[in-house]
Amino acid sequence: MRKSMRRRTFFLLLAGILTLVLAFTGIFYSYFSRIYRERLEEEQKSLVSQAVDTAESLLMNIRQNAYYLCLSENLANMLVNSERALANQQIESLGIAFSLNTGTPTAPLMQSAYPVLLLDGQFPLSRYAERFSIRRSMTTRHIYSSAGMENEDWYEKTLALKGQIYAFRDERNPDYLFFSHLLSSTQVADPRYNEKIGVVLYAMPMVRMNRLLAESKFDDQSCVALLYRDTVMACTDEALFPAGQRMGNAVELPAAGTVKKMRLDGTCYSVTQVRFQRDWQCVLLVPEKGVVYQDAPFYLLALLLLLVVAVVLALSLIVSRQVIHPIVRLSGIMEQAKDAEHMPSAQETGTGDEITVLYQSYNAMRQRIQTLSRKTLEEQKKLRASELKTMQAQINPHFIYNTLDSISCSALMEGNDSIVTMVASLINILKYSINFSRTTVPLREEINYLEDYICIQQIRFAGGFSFEYDIPERYMSVPVSPIILQPLVENSLFHAGNQEDSLRIRLYCEEADGCLLIHVTDNGSAGNADRINGFLTEDGDAPSGHGIGIRNVHRRITLLSGGRGGLHYVQLPDGGLDAVVRIPLQGVLAEPGEETEGTGGNN
Secondary structure, three states, X not given: OHHHHHHHHHHHHHHHHHHHHHHHHHHHHHHHXXXXXXXXXXXXXXXXXHHHHHHHHHHHHHHHHHHHHHHOHHHHHHHHOOOHHHHHHHHHHHHHHHHHOOOOOOOHHHHHOEEEEEEOOOOHHHHOOOEOOOOOOOOOOOEEEOOOOOOOHHHXXXXXXXXXXXXXXXXXXXXXXXXXXXXXXXXXXXXXXXXEEEEEEEEEEHHHHHHHHHOOOOOOOOEEEEEEOOEEEEEOOOOOOOOOOEHHHHOOOOOOOOEEEEEEOOEEEEEEEEEEOOOEEEEEEEEHHHOHHHOHHHHHHHHHHHHHHOOHHXXXXXXXXXXXXXXXXXXHHHHOOOOHHHOOOOOOOOOOOHHXXXXXXXXXXXXXXXXXXXXXXXXXXXXXXHHHHHHHHXXXXXXXXXXXXXXXXXXXXXOOHHHHHHHHHHHHHHHHHOOOOOOOEEHHHHHHXXXXXXXXXXXXXXXXXXXXXXXXXXXXXXXXXXXXXXHHHHHHHHHOOOOOOOEEEEEEEEEEOOEEEEEEEEOOOOOOHHHHHHHHOOOXXXXXXXXXXXXXXXXXXXXXXXXXXEEEEEEOOOOOEEEEEEEEOOOOOOOOOOOOOOOOOEO
Protein backbone atom coordinates (compact mmCIF):
# COMPACT_ATOMS: atom_id res chain seq x y z
CA MET A 1 0.00 0.00 0.00
CA ARG A 2 2.78 2.39 0.96
CA LYS A 3 4.63 1.50 -2.20
CA SER A 4 1.47 2.07 -4.17
CA MET A 5 0.88 5.39 -2.42
CA ARG A 6 4.43 6.45 -3.08
CA ARG A 7 4.13 5.40 -6.68
CA ARG A 8 0.82 7.18 -7.11
CA THR A 9 2.17 10.26 -5.33
CA PHE A 10 5.26 10.16 -7.52
CA PHE A 11 3.25 9.80 -10.69
CA LEU A 12 0.76 12.45 -9.58
CA LEU A 13 3.62 14.80 -8.70
CA LEU A 14 5.36 13.98 -11.98
CA ALA A 15 2.12 14.49 -13.89
CA GLY A 16 1.53 17.77 -12.06
CA ILE A 17 5.05 18.97 -12.80
CA LEU A 18 4.78 17.94 -16.44
CA THR A 19 1.35 19.60 -16.69
CA LEU A 20 2.74 22.75 -15.10
CA VAL A 21 5.76 22.69 -17.39
CA LEU A 22 3.62 22.16 -20.47
CA ALA A 23 1.18 24.88 -19.40
CA PHE A 24 3.90 27.40 -18.75
CA THR A 25 5.70 26.32 -21.89
CA GLY A 26 2.57 26.89 -23.96
CA ILE A 27 1.92 30.25 -22.33
CA PHE A 28 5.46 31.47 -22.74
CA TYR A 29 5.65 30.08 -26.27
CA SER A 30 2.50 31.95 -27.27
CA TYR A 31 3.55 35.13 -25.49
CA PHE A 32 7.08 35.36 -26.83
CA SER A 33 6.01 34.28 -30.29
CA ARG A 34 3.54 37.14 -30.35
CA ILE A 35 6.13 39.60 -29.02
CA TYR A 36 8.69 38.56 -31.61
CA ARG A 37 6.14 38.62 -34.39
CA GLU A 38 4.95 42.09 -33.43
CA ARG A 39 8.54 43.29 -33.19
CA LEU A 40 9.29 41.86 -36.62
CA GLU A 41 6.19 43.47 -38.10
CA GLU A 42 7.13 46.83 -36.60
CA GLU A 43 10.65 46.43 -37.96
CA GLN A 44 9.27 45.63 -41.41
CA LYS A 45 6.97 48.64 -41.29
CA SER A 46 9.87 50.82 -40.20
CA LEU A 47 12.04 49.56 -43.08
CA VAL A 48 9.23 50.13 -45.60
CA SER A 49 8.77 53.65 -44.23
CA GLN A 50 12.49 54.21 -44.67
CA ALA A 51 12.27 53.09 -48.30
CA VAL A 52 9.24 55.35 -48.81
CA ASP A 53 11.19 58.30 -47.37
CA THR A 54 13.98 57.62 -49.84
CA ALA A 55 11.56 57.43 -52.78
CA GLU A 56 9.71 60.56 -51.68
CA SER A 57 13.02 62.38 -51.32
CA LEU A 58 13.85 61.38 -54.90
CA LEU A 59 10.49 62.63 -56.19
CA MET A 60 10.87 65.84 -54.17
CA ASN A 61 14.33 66.32 -55.70
CA ILE A 62 12.78 66.03 -59.19
CA ARG A 63 10.15 68.64 -58.31
CA GLN A 64 12.84 70.92 -56.86
CA ASN A 65 14.87 70.64 -60.07
CA ALA A 66 11.78 71.45 -62.15
CA TYR A 67 11.07 74.39 -59.84
CA TYR A 68 14.57 75.82 -60.31
CA LEU A 69 14.28 75.36 -64.08
CA CYS A 70 10.90 77.14 -64.12
CA LEU A 71 12.43 80.12 -62.30
CA SER A 72 15.54 80.31 -64.49
CA GLU A 73 15.25 83.60 -66.36
CA ASN A 74 18.51 82.89 -68.20
CA LEU A 75 17.08 79.63 -69.57
CA ALA A 76 13.90 81.37 -70.75
CA ASN A 77 15.81 84.20 -72.42
CA MET A 78 17.99 81.77 -74.38
CA LEU A 79 14.90 80.08 -75.83
CA VAL A 80 13.29 83.35 -76.88
CA ASN A 81 16.37 85.23 -78.13
CA SER A 82 17.66 82.73 -80.70
CA GLU A 83 19.45 83.35 -84.02
CA ARG A 84 19.82 80.87 -86.83
CA ALA A 85 23.47 81.69 -87.48
CA LEU A 86 24.36 80.97 -83.86
CA ALA A 87 22.05 78.00 -83.35
CA ASN A 88 24.73 75.45 -82.43
CA GLN A 89 26.46 77.85 -80.09
CA GLN A 90 23.16 78.79 -78.43
CA ILE A 91 22.20 75.14 -77.99
CA GLU A 92 25.53 74.52 -76.29
CA SER A 93 25.02 77.57 -74.02
CA LEU A 94 21.49 76.41 -73.28
CA GLY A 95 22.85 72.99 -72.26
CA ILE A 96 25.26 74.65 -69.85
CA ALA A 97 22.50 76.79 -68.32
CA PHE A 98 20.28 73.70 -68.06
CA SER A 99 23.06 71.74 -66.30
CA LEU A 100 23.66 74.52 -63.79
CA ASN A 101 20.02 74.36 -62.69
CA THR A 102 19.95 70.58 -62.16
CA GLY A 103 21.56 68.69 -59.32
CA THR A 104 21.19 71.69 -57.00
CA PRO A 105 22.41 71.50 -53.35
CA THR A 106 18.80 71.14 -52.22
CA ALA A 107 18.34 68.12 -54.51
CA PRO A 108 21.33 65.83 -53.73
CA LEU A 109 19.76 62.59 -54.95
CA MET A 110 19.38 64.01 -58.49
CA GLN A 111 23.15 64.50 -58.78
CA SER A 112 23.29 60.81 -59.74
CA ALA A 113 20.71 61.22 -62.51
CA TYR A 114 21.27 62.35 -66.10
CA PRO A 115 18.86 65.15 -67.10
CA VAL A 116 17.70 65.80 -70.70
CA LEU A 117 15.51 68.69 -71.94
CA LEU A 118 13.25 68.03 -74.95
CA LEU A 119 12.48 71.50 -76.33
CA ASP A 120 8.91 72.28 -77.36
CA GLY A 121 8.41 72.84 -81.07
CA GLN A 122 7.17 76.42 -80.59
CA PHE A 123 10.74 77.68 -80.07
CA PRO A 124 12.85 78.25 -83.23
CA LEU A 125 15.89 76.80 -81.44
CA SER A 126 14.23 73.37 -81.29
CA ARG A 127 14.45 73.06 -85.10
CA TYR A 128 18.23 73.11 -84.89
CA ALA A 129 18.54 70.73 -81.94
CA GLU A 130 19.25 67.03 -82.50
CA ARG A 131 16.31 64.62 -82.30
CA PHE A 132 16.14 62.53 -79.16
CA SER A 133 16.21 58.74 -79.04
CA ILE A 134 15.87 56.85 -75.79
CA ARG A 135 18.32 54.26 -77.10
CA ARG A 136 21.24 56.72 -77.01
CA SER A 137 23.62 57.32 -74.13
CA MET A 138 22.20 59.62 -71.49
CA THR A 139 25.54 61.32 -70.87
CA THR A 140 26.36 62.77 -74.31
CA ARG A 141 24.30 65.97 -74.33
CA HIS A 142 21.44 67.72 -72.50
CA ILE A 143 19.35 69.56 -75.13
CA TYR A 144 17.26 67.79 -77.79
CA SER A 145 14.26 68.55 -79.96
CA SER A 146 10.88 67.04 -79.09
CA ALA A 147 10.18 66.38 -82.77
CA GLY A 148 9.10 62.78 -83.36
CA MET A 149 8.07 62.25 -79.71
CA GLU A 150 4.34 62.45 -80.46
CA ASN A 151 4.07 58.66 -80.85
CA GLU A 152 5.97 57.88 -77.65
CA ASP A 153 3.53 56.64 -75.00
CA TRP A 154 5.54 58.10 -72.09
CA TYR A 155 5.73 61.51 -73.78
CA GLU A 156 1.96 61.71 -74.30
CA LYS A 157 1.29 60.64 -70.70
CA THR A 158 3.75 63.21 -69.37
CA LEU A 159 1.94 66.00 -71.24
CA ALA A 160 -1.41 64.71 -69.98
CA LEU A 161 -0.26 64.80 -66.34
CA LYS A 162 0.34 68.58 -66.61
CA GLY A 163 3.21 69.05 -64.20
CA GLN A 164 3.10 65.74 -62.30
CA ILE A 165 5.94 63.23 -62.38
CA TYR A 166 5.63 60.20 -64.68
CA ALA A 167 7.91 57.18 -64.21
CA PHE A 168 8.62 54.37 -66.66
CA ARG A 169 11.10 51.70 -67.72
CA ASP A 170 12.04 51.17 -71.37
CA GLU A 171 13.39 47.89 -72.76
CA ARG A 172 15.43 49.86 -75.30
CA ASN A 173 17.55 51.24 -72.46
CA PRO A 174 17.10 48.89 -69.48
CA ASP A 175 19.98 50.33 -67.46
CA TYR A 176 17.95 53.36 -66.38
CA LEU A 177 14.75 54.23 -64.55
CA PHE A 178 13.21 57.26 -66.26
CA PHE A 179 11.28 60.14 -64.67
CA SER A 180 9.62 62.74 -66.91
CA HIS A 181 8.14 66.10 -65.98
CA LEU A 182 6.41 68.81 -68.04
CA LEU A 183 8.39 72.05 -67.73
CA SER A 184 6.55 75.37 -67.84
CA SER A 185 8.45 78.60 -67.16
CA THR A 186 6.92 81.79 -65.84
CA GLN A 187 9.98 83.69 -67.09
CA VAL A 188 9.05 83.54 -70.81
CA ALA A 189 8.24 87.21 -71.32
CA ASP A 190 7.82 87.14 -75.11
CA PRO A 191 4.05 87.06 -75.91
CA ARG A 192 4.76 84.99 -79.04
CA TYR A 193 5.41 81.95 -76.89
CA ASN A 194 3.46 80.28 -74.13
CA GLU A 195 4.85 79.00 -70.83
CA LYS A 196 5.44 75.44 -72.07
CA ILE A 197 9.21 74.93 -72.52
CA GLY A 198 9.19 71.17 -73.03
CA VAL A 199 9.69 67.92 -71.14
CA VAL A 200 12.52 67.24 -68.70
CA LEU A 201 13.64 63.59 -68.68
CA TYR A 202 15.73 62.27 -65.79
CA ALA A 203 17.57 58.97 -66.27
CA MET A 204 18.40 57.39 -62.91
CA PRO A 205 20.89 54.49 -63.20
CA MET A 206 19.35 51.26 -61.95
CA VAL A 207 22.56 50.48 -60.05
CA ARG A 208 22.07 53.65 -58.01
CA MET A 209 18.33 53.05 -57.59
CA ASN A 210 18.79 49.46 -56.37
CA ARG A 211 21.50 50.63 -53.98
CA LEU A 212 19.06 53.14 -52.45
CA LEU A 213 16.38 50.45 -52.05
CA ALA A 214 18.90 47.97 -50.60
CA GLU A 215 19.40 50.29 -47.62
CA SER A 216 15.91 49.28 -46.47
CA LYS A 217 16.39 45.51 -46.74
CA PHE A 218 15.71 43.40 -43.62
CA ASP A 219 18.53 40.96 -44.46
CA ASP A 220 20.40 39.65 -47.49
CA GLN A 221 17.53 37.34 -48.50
CA SER A 222 14.81 40.00 -48.27
CA CYS A 223 13.54 41.95 -51.26
CA VAL A 224 12.44 45.60 -51.67
CA ALA A 225 10.37 46.66 -54.71
CA LEU A 226 9.28 50.13 -55.86
CA LEU A 227 6.01 50.25 -57.85
CA TYR A 228 4.40 52.97 -59.93
CA ARG A 229 0.77 52.37 -60.83
CA ASP A 230 1.15 48.71 -59.82
CA THR A 231 4.12 48.27 -62.20
CA VAL A 232 7.55 47.30 -60.88
CA MET A 233 9.97 50.19 -61.46
CA ALA A 234 12.90 48.85 -59.43
CA CYS A 235 13.54 45.73 -57.34
CA THR A 236 16.55 44.50 -55.40
CA ASP A 237 15.79 40.96 -56.68
CA GLU A 238 14.73 41.24 -60.33
CA ALA A 239 14.67 37.46 -60.62
CA LEU A 240 11.67 37.53 -58.28
CA PHE A 241 9.95 40.61 -59.76
CA PRO A 242 11.29 41.67 -63.19
CA ALA A 243 11.12 45.35 -64.11
CA GLY A 244 7.98 46.31 -66.01
CA GLN A 245 5.88 43.46 -64.53
CA ARG A 246 2.57 44.33 -62.94
CA MET A 247 2.72 43.28 -59.30
CA GLY A 248 -1.00 42.55 -59.19
CA ASN A 249 -0.51 39.76 -61.73
CA ALA A 250 2.02 37.96 -59.49
CA VAL A 251 0.87 38.47 -55.89
CA GLU A 252 -2.05 39.87 -53.98
CA LEU A 253 -0.54 42.59 -51.81
CA PRO A 254 -1.78 43.15 -48.24
CA ALA A 255 -3.59 46.27 -47.16
CA ALA A 256 -1.39 49.29 -46.47
CA GLY A 257 0.24 49.17 -43.03
CA THR A 258 -0.40 45.42 -42.48
CA VAL A 259 1.76 42.29 -42.76
CA LYS A 260 0.66 39.28 -44.75
CA LYS A 261 2.14 35.79 -45.27
CA MET A 262 2.35 34.43 -48.80
CA ARG A 263 4.28 31.79 -50.74
CA LEU A 264 6.30 32.60 -53.89
CA ASP A 265 8.44 30.09 -55.80
CA GLY A 266 8.30 27.65 -52.90
CA THR A 267 9.40 30.21 -50.28
CA CYS A 268 7.15 31.67 -47.58
CA TYR A 269 7.47 35.45 -47.27
CA SER A 270 6.26 38.03 -44.80
CA VAL A 271 5.01 40.91 -47.00
CA THR A 272 4.14 44.50 -46.15
CA GLN A 273 3.53 47.49 -48.41
CA VAL A 274 2.94 51.24 -48.14
CA ARG A 275 1.20 53.40 -50.73
CA PHE A 276 2.29 57.01 -51.06
CA GLN A 277 1.55 59.95 -53.33
CA ARG A 278 -1.46 58.05 -54.73
CA ASP A 279 0.33 56.20 -57.56
CA TRP A 280 3.42 54.85 -55.78
CA GLN A 281 3.92 51.75 -53.63
CA CYS A 282 6.86 50.29 -51.74
CA VAL A 283 6.84 46.53 -50.97
CA LEU A 284 9.11 44.60 -48.56
CA LEU A 285 9.29 40.79 -48.67
CA VAL A 286 11.14 38.97 -45.85
CA PRO A 287 11.69 35.16 -46.05
CA GLU A 288 10.21 33.33 -43.09
CA LYS A 289 13.28 31.11 -42.78
CA GLY A 290 15.38 34.09 -41.77
CA VAL A 291 13.08 35.22 -38.98
CA VAL A 292 14.57 34.92 -35.51
CA TYR A 293 11.38 34.26 -33.65
CA GLN A 294 10.88 30.83 -35.25
CA ASP A 295 13.80 29.28 -33.37
CA ALA A 296 13.63 31.33 -30.18
CA PRO A 297 10.61 29.54 -28.55
CA PHE A 298 12.34 26.14 -28.83
CA TYR A 299 15.32 27.48 -26.91
CA LEU A 300 12.83 28.87 -24.44
CA LEU A 301 11.17 25.41 -24.03
CA ALA A 302 14.50 23.76 -23.21
CA LEU A 303 15.29 26.51 -20.74
CA LEU A 304 11.96 26.05 -18.97
CA LEU A 305 12.51 22.28 -18.61
CA LEU A 306 15.88 22.91 -16.99
CA LEU A 307 14.40 25.51 -14.66
CA VAL A 308 11.78 23.01 -13.33
CA VAL A 309 14.31 20.20 -12.67
CA ALA A 310 17.27 22.33 -11.43
CA VAL A 311 17.66 23.47 -7.85
CA VAL A 312 16.89 27.02 -6.78
CA LEU A 313 20.55 27.96 -6.59
CA ALA A 314 21.31 26.69 -10.05
CA LEU A 315 18.17 28.44 -11.29
CA SER A 316 19.27 31.71 -9.73
CA LEU A 317 22.76 31.34 -11.14
CA ILE A 318 21.52 30.60 -14.65
CA VAL A 319 19.02 33.45 -14.58
CA SER A 320 21.67 35.80 -13.22
CA ARG A 321 24.27 34.85 -15.81
CA GLN A 322 22.01 34.52 -18.87
CA VAL A 323 19.35 37.16 -18.26
CA ILE A 324 20.06 39.62 -15.50
CA HIS A 325 23.78 40.19 -16.11
CA PRO A 326 23.48 40.95 -19.88
CA ILE A 327 20.56 43.30 -19.24
CA VAL A 328 22.45 45.10 -16.47
CA ARG A 329 25.49 45.37 -18.76
CA LEU A 330 23.32 46.74 -21.57
CA SER A 331 21.71 49.18 -19.11
CA GLY A 332 25.18 50.41 -18.10
CA ILE A 333 26.14 50.86 -21.73
CA MET A 334 22.98 52.89 -22.39
CA GLU A 335 23.69 55.11 -19.35
CA GLN A 336 27.07 55.99 -20.86
CA ALA A 337 25.38 57.45 -23.94
CA LYS A 338 25.73 61.25 -23.82
CA ASP A 339 24.41 62.18 -27.26
CA ALA A 340 23.89 60.67 -30.72
CA GLU A 341 27.59 60.79 -31.63
CA HIS A 342 28.77 59.31 -28.31
CA MET A 343 26.67 56.17 -28.01
CA PRO A 344 28.96 53.19 -27.28
CA SER A 345 28.32 49.97 -29.17
CA ALA A 346 27.20 46.83 -27.32
CA GLN A 347 29.11 43.60 -27.91
CA GLU A 348 26.61 40.81 -28.55
CA THR A 349 26.37 37.94 -26.07
CA GLY A 350 26.53 35.27 -28.77
CA THR A 351 23.87 33.11 -27.12
CA GLY A 352 21.42 33.48 -30.00
CA ASP A 353 18.42 34.11 -27.74
CA GLU A 354 16.26 37.16 -27.13
CA ILE A 355 19.04 38.94 -25.23
CA THR A 356 21.15 38.79 -28.40
CA VAL A 357 18.23 40.20 -30.34
CA LEU A 358 17.99 42.98 -27.72
CA TYR A 359 21.70 43.80 -28.21
CA GLN A 360 21.25 43.71 -31.98
CA SER A 361 18.25 46.01 -31.72
CA TYR A 362 20.23 48.43 -29.57
CA ASN A 363 23.11 48.48 -32.07
CA ALA A 364 20.71 48.94 -34.97
CA MET A 365 18.93 51.74 -33.11
CA ARG A 366 22.31 53.36 -32.37
CA GLN A 367 23.22 53.32 -36.05
CA ARG A 368 19.84 54.74 -37.10
CA ILE A 369 20.01 57.51 -34.48
CA GLN A 370 23.51 58.49 -35.62
CA THR A 371 22.40 58.43 -39.26
CA LEU A 372 19.37 60.61 -38.49
CA SER A 373 21.57 62.98 -36.45
CA ARG A 374 23.95 63.43 -39.38
CA LYS A 375 21.03 63.98 -41.76
CA THR A 376 19.61 66.59 -39.38
CA LEU A 377 22.94 68.44 -39.33
CA GLU A 378 23.06 68.35 -43.12
CA GLU A 379 19.51 69.70 -43.36
CA GLN A 380 20.42 72.52 -40.96
CA LYS A 381 23.39 73.42 -43.17
CA LYS A 382 21.12 73.44 -46.23
CA LEU A 383 18.60 75.62 -44.35
CA ARG A 384 21.32 78.13 -43.48
CA ALA A 385 22.48 78.17 -47.10
CA SER A 386 18.88 78.77 -48.23
CA GLU A 387 18.53 81.66 -45.75
CA LEU A 388 21.73 83.22 -47.12
CA LYS A 389 20.37 82.97 -50.67
CA THR A 390 17.10 84.60 -49.55
CA MET A 391 18.96 87.49 -47.92
CA GLN A 392 21.10 87.92 -51.02
CA ALA A 393 17.96 88.03 -53.17
CA GLN A 394 16.61 90.88 -51.04
CA ILE A 395 19.54 93.06 -52.13
CA ASN A 396 18.58 92.98 -55.84
CA PRO A 397 15.49 95.29 -55.62
CA HIS A 398 17.54 97.90 -53.72
CA PHE A 399 20.17 97.74 -56.46
CA ILE A 400 17.47 98.36 -59.09
CA TYR A 401 16.02 101.32 -57.14
CA ASN A 402 19.44 102.90 -56.73
CA THR A 403 20.22 102.42 -60.42
CA LEU A 404 16.92 104.02 -61.47
CA ASP A 405 17.54 106.93 -59.08
CA SER A 406 20.92 107.43 -60.76
CA ILE A 407 19.24 107.47 -64.19
CA SER A 408 16.65 109.95 -62.92
CA CYS A 409 19.35 112.28 -61.57
CA SER A 410 21.25 112.14 -64.85
CA ALA A 411 18.09 112.93 -66.86
CA LEU A 412 17.23 115.80 -64.48
CA MET A 413 20.68 117.30 -64.93
CA GLU A 414 20.23 117.14 -68.72
CA GLY A 415 16.77 118.70 -68.49
CA ASN A 416 14.89 115.67 -69.85
CA ASP A 417 11.68 115.85 -67.78
CA SER A 418 10.01 112.99 -69.65
CA ILE A 419 12.65 110.48 -68.60
CA VAL A 420 12.52 111.79 -65.01
CA THR A 421 8.76 111.28 -64.97
CA MET A 422 8.97 107.82 -66.53
CA VAL A 423 11.70 106.67 -64.12
CA ALA A 424 9.78 107.94 -61.09
CA SER A 425 6.66 106.10 -62.28
CA LEU A 426 8.69 102.97 -63.00
CA ILE A 427 10.15 103.02 -59.47
CA ASN A 428 6.62 103.21 -58.02
CA ILE A 429 5.50 100.34 -60.26
CA LEU A 430 8.43 98.15 -59.21
CA LYS A 431 7.89 98.83 -55.51
CA TYR A 432 4.22 97.95 -55.87
CA SER A 433 4.63 94.86 -58.08
CA ILE A 434 7.40 93.07 -56.13
CA ASN A 435 5.66 93.30 -52.76
CA PHE A 436 4.50 89.67 -52.43
CA SER A 437 3.63 89.87 -48.72
CA ARG A 438 0.03 91.04 -49.35
CA THR A 439 -2.75 89.15 -51.04
CA THR A 440 -5.04 92.21 -51.12
CA VAL A 441 -4.53 95.97 -51.27
CA PRO A 442 -6.96 98.90 -51.00
CA LEU A 443 -8.44 100.00 -54.33
CA ARG A 444 -6.76 103.37 -53.81
CA GLU A 445 -3.29 101.81 -54.04
CA GLU A 446 -4.31 99.92 -57.19
CA ILE A 447 -5.49 103.24 -58.76
CA ASN A 448 -2.19 104.94 -57.83
CA TYR A 449 -0.26 102.08 -59.43
CA LEU A 450 -2.42 102.36 -62.57
CA GLU A 451 -1.79 106.13 -62.78
CA ASP A 452 1.98 105.51 -62.84
CA TYR A 453 1.52 103.00 -65.66
CA ILE A 454 -0.70 105.44 -67.65
CA CYS A 455 1.89 108.17 -67.14
CA ILE A 456 4.58 106.04 -68.80
CA GLN A 457 2.33 105.00 -71.69
CA GLN A 458 1.15 108.56 -72.40
CA ILE A 459 4.74 109.70 -72.70
CA ARG A 460 5.44 106.75 -74.97
CA PHE A 461 2.41 107.27 -77.27
CA ALA A 462 2.59 111.09 -77.10
CA GLY A 463 -1.14 111.72 -76.70
CA GLY A 464 -2.26 108.82 -78.86
CA PHE A 465 -4.98 107.91 -76.32
CA SER A 466 -6.92 109.39 -73.44
CA PHE A 467 -7.68 107.90 -70.04
CA GLU A 468 -10.15 109.00 -67.42
CA TYR A 469 -11.52 107.46 -64.25
CA ASP A 470 -14.32 108.23 -61.84
CA ILE A 471 -14.20 106.27 -58.58
CA PRO A 472 -16.29 107.39 -55.58
CA GLU A 473 -14.27 107.85 -52.42
CA ARG A 474 -16.34 105.30 -50.48
CA TYR A 475 -15.00 102.50 -52.74
CA MET A 476 -11.32 103.48 -52.41
CA SER A 477 -10.81 101.29 -49.30
CA VAL A 478 -12.32 98.11 -50.82
CA PRO A 479 -9.68 95.32 -50.68
CA VAL A 480 -8.80 93.93 -54.09
CA SER A 481 -6.13 91.58 -55.45
CA PRO A 482 -3.08 93.63 -56.58
CA ILE A 483 -2.37 94.29 -60.28
CA ILE A 484 -5.84 93.54 -61.66
CA LEU A 485 -6.58 96.84 -63.46
CA GLN A 486 -3.26 97.36 -65.30
CA PRO A 487 -3.61 94.19 -67.47
CA LEU A 488 -7.12 95.30 -68.48
CA VAL A 489 -5.95 98.78 -69.47
CA GLU A 490 -2.93 97.28 -71.25
CA ASN A 491 -5.24 94.92 -73.18
CA SER A 492 -7.33 97.89 -74.34
CA LEU A 493 -4.24 99.93 -75.15
CA PHE A 494 -2.51 97.33 -77.32
CA HIS A 495 -5.39 95.25 -78.73
CA ALA A 496 -8.33 97.65 -79.16
CA GLY A 497 -7.16 98.44 -82.72
CA ASN A 498 -8.98 101.78 -83.12
CA GLN A 499 -7.55 103.52 -86.19
CA GLU A 500 -10.38 105.92 -87.14
CA ASP A 501 -10.52 107.90 -83.91
CA SER A 502 -8.35 108.54 -80.88
CA LEU A 503 -8.50 105.65 -78.39
CA ARG A 504 -10.48 106.50 -75.25
CA ILE A 505 -10.19 104.36 -72.12
CA ARG A 506 -12.46 104.93 -69.17
CA LEU A 507 -12.46 103.47 -65.63
CA TYR A 508 -15.54 103.68 -63.39
CA CYS A 509 -17.40 101.51 -60.88
CA GLU A 510 -20.86 100.75 -59.58
CA GLU A 511 -22.47 98.59 -56.89
CA ALA A 512 -24.91 95.77 -57.71
CA ASP A 513 -26.15 92.67 -55.83
CA GLY A 514 -23.71 93.16 -52.95
CA CYS A 515 -20.72 93.36 -55.30
CA LEU A 516 -18.51 96.14 -56.58
CA LEU A 517 -18.41 96.19 -60.42
CA ILE A 518 -15.28 97.88 -61.78
CA HIS A 519 -15.58 98.75 -65.50
CA VAL A 520 -12.69 99.36 -67.93
CA THR A 521 -14.18 100.43 -71.29
CA ASP A 522 -12.63 101.40 -74.62
CA ASN A 523 -13.93 102.53 -78.02
CA GLY A 524 -11.78 100.11 -80.02
CA SER A 525 -13.04 98.06 -82.94
CA ALA A 526 -10.87 94.92 -82.83
CA GLY A 527 -12.17 93.34 -79.63
CA ASN A 528 -14.44 90.28 -79.51
CA ALA A 529 -16.06 89.75 -76.09
CA ASP A 530 -17.26 86.19 -76.79
CA ARG A 531 -13.82 85.01 -77.87
CA ILE A 532 -12.13 86.58 -74.83
CA ASN A 533 -14.71 85.15 -72.41
CA GLY A 534 -14.19 81.77 -74.04
CA PHE A 535 -10.53 81.37 -73.19
CA LEU A 536 -10.93 83.14 -69.80
CA THR A 537 -12.68 79.99 -68.52
CA GLU A 538 -10.75 77.34 -70.47
CA ASP A 539 -8.44 74.95 -68.61
CA GLY A 540 -5.77 74.85 -71.34
CA ASP A 541 -3.31 77.50 -72.47
CA ALA A 542 -4.51 80.71 -74.09
CA PRO A 543 -4.46 80.77 -77.91
CA SER A 544 -0.98 81.68 -79.22
CA GLY A 545 0.06 82.70 -75.71
CA HIS A 546 -2.17 85.86 -75.76
CA GLY A 547 -4.45 86.80 -72.87
CA ILE A 548 -2.18 85.41 -70.15
CA GLY A 549 -2.50 88.61 -68.11
CA ILE A 550 -6.29 88.82 -68.10
CA ARG A 551 -6.64 85.06 -67.45
CA ASN A 552 -4.34 85.54 -64.47
CA VAL A 553 -6.54 88.40 -63.25
CA HIS A 554 -9.69 86.28 -63.59
CA ARG A 555 -8.22 83.30 -61.75
CA ARG A 556 -6.80 85.36 -58.88
CA ILE A 557 -10.10 87.15 -58.32
CA THR A 558 -11.97 83.83 -58.48
CA LEU A 559 -9.66 82.17 -55.96
CA LEU A 560 -9.65 85.15 -53.59
CA SER A 561 -13.45 85.49 -53.61
CA GLY A 562 -14.21 81.77 -53.36
CA GLY A 563 -15.77 81.67 -56.83
CA ARG A 564 -18.16 84.61 -56.26
CA GLY A 565 -16.07 87.14 -58.17
CA GLY A 566 -14.27 87.18 -61.48
CA LEU A 567 -13.74 88.95 -64.79
CA HIS A 568 -15.90 88.99 -67.92
CA TYR A 569 -16.13 91.10 -71.07
CA VAL A 570 -19.21 92.82 -72.58
CA GLN A 571 -19.45 93.98 -76.20
CA LEU A 572 -20.52 97.66 -76.30
CA PRO A 573 -23.02 98.86 -78.94
CA ASP A 574 -20.40 101.10 -80.60
CA GLY A 575 -18.01 98.13 -81.05
CA GLY A 576 -15.82 98.74 -78.01
CA LEU A 577 -15.29 96.40 -75.04
CA ASP A 578 -16.28 96.67 -71.39
CA ALA A 579 -14.07 94.63 -69.01
CA VAL A 580 -16.12 94.07 -65.82
CA VAL A 581 -14.36 93.04 -62.59
CA ARG A 582 -16.75 91.66 -59.97
CA ILE A 583 -15.57 92.03 -56.32
CA PRO A 584 -17.83 90.81 -53.43
CA LEU A 585 -18.09 93.61 -50.85
CA GLN A 586 -18.84 91.35 -47.82
CA GLY A 587 -19.60 94.27 -45.50
CA VAL A 588 -16.33 96.15 -46.13
CA LEU A 589 -18.13 99.44 -46.93
CA ALA A 590 -19.03 101.96 -44.27
CA GLU A 591 -22.66 102.80 -43.58
CA PRO A 592 -24.19 105.48 -45.86
CA GLY A 593 -23.31 108.95 -44.65
CA GLU A 594 -20.06 107.98 -42.92
CA GLU A 595 -17.90 108.82 -45.97
CA THR A 596 -18.32 111.29 -48.80
CA GLU A 597 -17.98 110.34 -52.40
CA GLY A 598 -15.08 111.71 -54.46
CA THR A 599 -14.07 111.72 -58.09
CA GLY A 600 -10.72 110.55 -59.47
CA GLY A 601 -8.63 112.42 -61.98
CA ASN A 602 -8.46 112.40 -65.76
CA ASN A 603 -5.38 111.72 -67.85
